[in-house]
């Protein structure tokens with residue numbers, strides 16, 4: 480193992496590509512910030528119980544993929560595999576739900592950890608931006624979140640994504656369906672692992688990617704036919720609101736998702752250019768989660784969008800984001816005196832809000848101009864002894880190659896004017 484090798488299933492974000500990741504995070508956050516969502520940050524690890532009770536003991540995420548460990552003090556913790564349980568835990572701890580202002584709308588951005596088999600688009604450390612609306616049962620809230628995710632993807636220029644929509648029913652109708660499905664599944668020829676699944680998490684079998692399983696699922700009872708009137712009406716309202724907002728979606732009655740806490744509305748954003756790891760984001764309603772982790776009844780809805788896969792989706796569609804230039808002005812001093820003067824000028828430019836950088840390390844003119852080129856700066860400032868004696872610096876336009884002397888005392892203003 481090389482010392483400089485990132486752990487398996489992880490990768491580093493490195494400039495200039497890291498700029499794309501930042502821009503993606505910002506693009507996903509922007510519609511949320513504009514819609515009443517407040518920023519929340521929770522620890523990277525939690526008591527392991529939060530996830531086993533919240534996400535569900537029977538899910539792959541908890542049973543196979545969680546980075547769980549015991550501290551030296553004997554506390555059982557886990558690196559967070561997802562965001563919703565932590566955000567809800569934090570909201571309950573801070574009593575946000577008691578401030579008389581429901582729903583509590585929160586957004587977050589951070590790193591998540593799952594011990595998965597790494598492949599393109601699937602990592603052991605990945606990044607999500609998510610949103611949760613806690614404490615209200617209102618189809619408009621479900622619709623709002625889907626609309627905002629759609630807006631975020633569109634603002635990035637993405638077009639080849641689809642929205643899959645389903646309802647998982649509630650605590651009245653889902654158990655009835657679960658029984659019916661279990662009855663059907665028990666009669667099939669399935670391997671032992673899958674048979675075990677029938678008893679703990681039968682809905683997940685609908686999601687099984689294997690042909691041999693899918694063939695046997697023809698004629699399986701479908702949840703749609705078991706939804707109670709309240710769930711049906713709720714789902715219909717969500718669908719109508721999306722349609723009215725001009726958001727297209729596909730009804731997908733097999734969409735189950737891998738977490739136990741979902742009820743009613745569930746959705747996934749899939750991108751058609753990503754191969755097998757096509758889900759770029761997903762979410763849904765989780766009316767029972769608060770009670771599952773020991774809180775009061777707080778019907779809620781949320782989503783998480785994968786930043787890594789959104790970046791891959793941009794690549795798949797050949798979209799190049801217009802990133803703001805990191806450096807507008809690059810200073811190249813010739814000699815010690817110029818070094819002090821230009822360093823002071825760069826400091827002044829930065830304080831005036833101009834993105835400026837400096838040639839460090841005592842490079843000669845040629846090497847320094849190379850750095851200026853690489854920085855992508857629009858202007859280079861060059862000054863030697865003679866310029867300083869005349870009270871000027873040379874301002875070189877890196878696009879036209881044209882060079883003009885500007886008075887040192889007026890340099891900041893002159894540069895700001897040109898950049899405006």
Ligand code: AMP
Nearest residue numbers: 600601602605758759760761783785788
């Ligand atoms: P989930 O919490 O599984 O619904 O995941 C929400 C989103 O996070 C997915 O749609 C992916 O974009 C992203 N995601 C989940 N797991 C991974 C992973 N192992 N590697 C990269 N992205 C992931």
